[in-house]
Amino acid sequence: MSAATLDPVFVEVTAPGSPFEVGERGGLRQFVNAPDDLNHLIESARRFGERTCVVDFDSDGAERRLTFTQFFDWRDQLVPMLHAHRGERVAICMRNRAEWLVGFLAIMRAGGIAVLMNSRASGPELVAMLEDTAPAVVLVDAERGQAIRAAGWQGRMLDLTHPFDPDEIARRSAGPVSAHEDAAGDDPCTILFTSGTTGRAKGAVLSHRNMITGLLNTQLSGMMVLHNMARTMGLPVETLIANLPQAASLLVYPLFHVSGLISAFLSPFLAGSKVVVMRRWDAQEAVRLIAREGISLFSAVPAMLWDLLHRAELSDVDIASLRNIGSGGQALPVNLVEAVHAMCPQAQIGTGYGMTECTGAIAQSVGPDFMRRPAAAGRVLPLVDARIEDADGRVLGTGELGEIVVRGAQIMLGYWNRPEDTAAVLSPDGWLRTGDVGLIDEEGYVFIVDRKKDMVISGGENIYCAEVERALGELPQIRECAAFGIPDERLGERLVAVVVAEGIGEDEVIEWVAQRLARYKAPARVAFSATTLPRNAVGKVDKNILRPAWPTLIGEQ
Known part of the structure; x- marks a missing residue:
């Protein structure tokens, strides 16, 4: 049974003519009013002008507050410095920081393919990723740049944490600005690395359509929460939205993870929210930022949620500004859910299940949906086809245990330069074998019971x-x-x-x-x-x- 038949709010939010209108294209359900090129969505955020866009700290610890106008100005200045063209790969290897965010936006504006590298990896691991993808340039911070050079990489690098030479900026800015050539929906957009089962990470290639679908799925979930809130309060949803203060997101997931890229950065950014960047996890600092910045959106793994609750209790700091708390990667313990509710009674709690190859979540549940089945990993999203298969590939029935297999407009194109690895998990008609063992109940809730892959989360x-x-x-x-x-x-x-x-x-x-x-x-x-x-x-x-x-x-x- 589909989510549309179960939830009238979904029907309302995806009505014809809406930004989330759903239709079928190429045998897949898609957001029919979405652009083909991610840069079009990014450009739409210019309308937020003088709102605060990013709060961050530079290398010396000084606070930075950038409006949307300032952030786009910085992005536009960086584009000609990349020397990159449509279809060229540009790698980012930095800790979470404003330079990472602006670098990604600049790559999209230049028409490049963003290669997102694990900033926590060792120098040899980083060089292996670079050798695999051969980027035209690598955007780095000082520490990562030194590690890459020490490991033997000789390619071009730009350290975005050091100011560019003013003459170089002036010379490049004075040159003709090339028009942005739109990407097709199936063109590669990003490459995110997944842990390698044989010691070498694989690059999952996500298209512009994959990225846009993953983003709009996240925003659709948020819009449904707002519609449910409006119904509960007896208000028109337009009135509720018009009177809400600017949302603020605390970015703690690494940006090279699909959760950090989409849920914690791009989705809030495109909604006009303030993004507060944490370079590394520190529960005391997180409590301080939540209280000071009025953080309303927070997504983190259960370990971080435990840390946050304990630190807030010890510090006697009010974190009740949190209105939307999400998690994923593993089931939320019942006692953790109860502790979150006790400290943030107004917060909607949600969970999701997905993977890099799926451009984020393929199952999600928030608020009442989550509380009905807190042990579930989420509910299959409306644009996703999901089924359970046995070891021989036979499709199993509702409630039967087997491998979770999914298809949809957000499933990756394949692994970069790995046709055999791609063929092992992705069928010619687009079904992805997740490697996770579970079941799907009669209401579309997914329950994970084991992993076929020998992997620890x-x-x-x-x-x-x-x-x-x-x-x-x-x-x-x-x-x-x-x-x-x-x-x-x-x-x-x-x-x-x-x-x-x-x-x-x-x-x-x-x-x-x-x-x-x-x-x-x-x-x-x-x-x-x-x-x-x-x-x-x-x-x-x-x-x-x-x-x-x-x-x-x-x-x-």
Whole structure:
């Protein structure tokens, strides 16, 4: 049953002629009034003029407040500095900061393809991504630029955290400004990297249509919340919207994640909201910013929500300005939901399920929808087709357990330069195998029960165990190894490892991985086994035996 038959608000919001009008094109449900080129949506935000657009802190810690007019002026100044043209790739490798945001907008204006790199990755990992995508230029901050150079990259880089030479700006600004050549909906727009199962990250190529569909899905969800609020208050929705203060979003997700890019940056930006940027997560600073900036929109992984609630309680700071709190990546514990409601009684809580390859969420539930099924990962979005398949590809019925497979206008084009990897997950008619095992109930709620992929989600970060095991296997002292996740109240899961090794200690093993992969991929603990690791019938290490044995292996019981 579709969401349209269940929710009259959806029917109202997607009525013919509305920005969210839905129709069928190419066999897929799409937003028929949406432009083909993401830059058209970005340009529409110029109308917000003197509203505050971005609040940030520069490298010296000085606060920056930029209006929409100032932000677009900065964007327009940067475009000619890129030397980039339609279809060329331009990489961004920076921590969350205003320069990242303006860099992305400049790439879209120039007609480039934004290659979004994991700023937490090691130098060799970053160079591997650059070698894979061969960008015309890399936009960096000082620290990332140094790491990339030290790892051997010789290509062109622009450090956006250092002022450009005034003569260079004047010379380029005086030149003719090339007209923006519109992209087609299926043209590549962004490349976001997903953790590699074999030690090398894959670049998911998202088209302009993918990006716009993901964005409008997020905005449609917000508009439905407003319509439900107006109904509850007995007001016309136009009256409610006209009297709402400017919304403010606290950006804590990394911008190289699809959640950070779409939910925390582009969606609020296009709605005229204030975006307050956090460079790194700090619960005390988050509490301060929420109170000072009147943050109303906050999306974060459960670990961050726990941190925020504990810090607000300890500091006795009022964070009741929060009106919309979202999470994803793992189920929200019931006690966390109760704690959020107790501290922010007016807040609408929501959750979503998706992945980079889906340009964000393919299932979502907010407010009453979420509270009806808090254990669910979300409700299948109206523009998404979703089904459950068994190991042989047979489509299963409602409530049956199998792999979640999805199709829609937001499903990626494929993996950059990886035709075999693309074919393994994406069928010729556009169905994507998610690798997640679950079921869909009669009302379209998705329940995740397991992952086919050997992956740990720790604090919202995807960590592939095979990648960690490859790094561990390069240590001469290690004869056998296994990495896996164990439950953790704050992080959801914690990555640990069991090794058979001699002549090396736990700290050395952890540091070895941290130096070769991103530090967050290093095991939190390493246990040493005196005997060979258990194996299953096909000779693979049996992690189903190791997980319950972990407390004994690490000496906790």
